[in-house]
Amino acid sequence: MSTIYLVRHGQASFGTDNYDRLSATGREQIRHLAAYFAELGERIDRIYSGSLSRQTETAQIIAAAFGDSAPPIAIEHAFDEYDSDVILHTFAKSLTPEQLAEAGWPELRADRRKFQFFLERAARAWVEAQIEAEEMTSWRGFHGRITGAMESIMRNEGRSKTLIVSTSGGVIGTLVAHLMGLSNHVGIELNWAVHNASITRLIYNADKVSLSMFNGLPHLDRAELRSLITYR
Structure with missing residues (x-):
């Protein structure tokens, strides 16, 4: 069996002139998440990250927590959030x-x-495809891009791997709904539920993929850290 941890980036800089960067709270959230992964004692073979700044910074903080055994980071544009x-x-x-x-x-x-x-x-x-614009990726295109990239990773990485994907709430909601055979509407609704710096864990082999954790925050589940739990 292999494991993929889908990680939502830390809190971004909502309400500023540049949303696409981690806020001070976001960096603190990810430092706790990085320490959690490092303390698991589990080998991380690779970190995949979308190309957005908030996603790559999240990946870099997590990788740094492993010191000399830091996993390589691969940038995969398919895991970028919708615009x-x-x-x-x-x-x-x-x-x-x-x-x-x-x-x-x-x-x-x-x-x-x-x-x-x-x-x-x-x-x-x-x-629902009620709006369209030349510069806007369709929902169908977004869905296909994400699921295709995930299938490619699972196929190419091989057996007994542990991977992290640093991405965003819309990507995670879409993947979970797809995996569970749920409607596109549920996929976008799940997006609103995904916490910053949360973990969604997938277990897979050559025959199937299973969801074993959704939107978990084990690294923040202490009274003194619960103020760090955010959605936006």
Whole structure:
């Protein structure tokens, strides 16, 4: 049997001029996660990471915790998160001025609740192919890219491997829904549930893939660290 740990990156810098970087809280979350992996005493053969800065920084912090036995990092663009800005702007173009004003567009990032509600509406429209734009990857393309990359890794890495994939909530939700035979809607809904710096564990062999942990936070499950548990 082989193991893949799907890791969501640490908290990104929401509300700043550059979302795609770990916040101070995000780096602290990942340092605890990295220590957890190192203390397991389990050999990590390779870390795959999406190419986004928050994903690669997460991978680098985890690898560094292993010191001289640090696993190599392979960048895999297929594990990049969907482009939420493109989806949001494309969805906004489908609404009337009255609907946009009611939603609070475009000043949504000042209110996390309003932003999340608008993002959920936009994501549903994306999944249902109700919106499209030349610069926007379709849901079908996103789903196929992720599942194809995962199947390729499992096939090429061989037996008895332990791997980490540093990625994002949308990727993890999509993979879990695909593995469980659930609908695309469930995949995007799972996205909203995935904590920063959480672990989702897959066990696989040549015959099947099984989910053995979803959205776990064993490295933060102590009273003095629970303030580090975040979704965004």
